[in-house]
Amino acid sequence: MLLKGKTIVITGASRGIGLACATIFAEHGSDLILLARDQDRLKDLSSQLVDKYGIKASWFKVDVTSVDQIQAVFKELRSQKLSLDAIVNNAGIMIDATLQMTTPDIVSRIYQTNVFGSIYTTQAAVKLMLRKRKGSIVNISSIIGTNGNSGQSIYGSSKSAIIGFTKSLSKELASLNIRVNAIAPGFIDTDMTSGMDAKFYDKNLASIAMKRIGKPEDVAKVVLFLVSDLSEYVTGQTIGVDGGMII
């Protein structure tokens, strides 16, 4: 069990990659703090993981675009004298539009969730990692952040921002033994991709060398590596999990 004795926060924990991370972390013995907007899903997930794996799991209904809500959660965790071992900044949204069809509202919503949400959550989480002078921060970026894609300049740039944040923060926190890494998933079978137009779905699938869509578990296994002590000398990296996708 790679994560026995650890406590890990996951944002966007109620579905997709966040849900897969929660499951695999619980399987490996980690206690969990699950954050998402969907209270009902969080409640069910938390109960299931506690029952099945015997871990401790708490959940908080949080919108990561709200600094007040983030601070309230971490204030509560601090009051429990909790030390944090890792955080997975997974909460994110994707809205596709060509630049000329992009409204200020779309720009704001994407950046508030994907970039500012990760920044403010990490800022609060680091304080709880300082107790142990050790920790792992994993930021979920995207192949669109590393490679770009037509019709996704705002989403792509938000995910590139996450990579920049990862690289700089990794240098800032290295002396405190807090590692910061990013993962750039490719085409993964989640709610984000399930509603996609069939033509685009097929086009994406055709661009994958491994000839299959990725599963959330494929990404979660790499996140597991990064939050575990197996990666204790890895920081400032962006790891692609994309089945050899060319975009």
Add this chain to the structure above:
Amino acid sequence: MNNQDKLIGAFSNALMVDKNMIVDDLKYQSIPEWDSISHMILITEIEDVFDVSIKTDDVIDMSSVSKAKEILTKYGTEF
């Protein structure tokens, strides 16, 4: 232990310096031990010791020991 002693203890633990170095006019970056990294640790230590959550503006503002007292007073701590 009174709040003054608690504050001196927090600074001493976070900056890893002797308690006798912690005086009111000790300033951020005036000694090598108080840099941006140890400042993060200091804030966490103060939050733990005084059971407060310090807002980011106040984290930035906490530029000396005396300023720390002023800020903590805002959060209901008496010196």
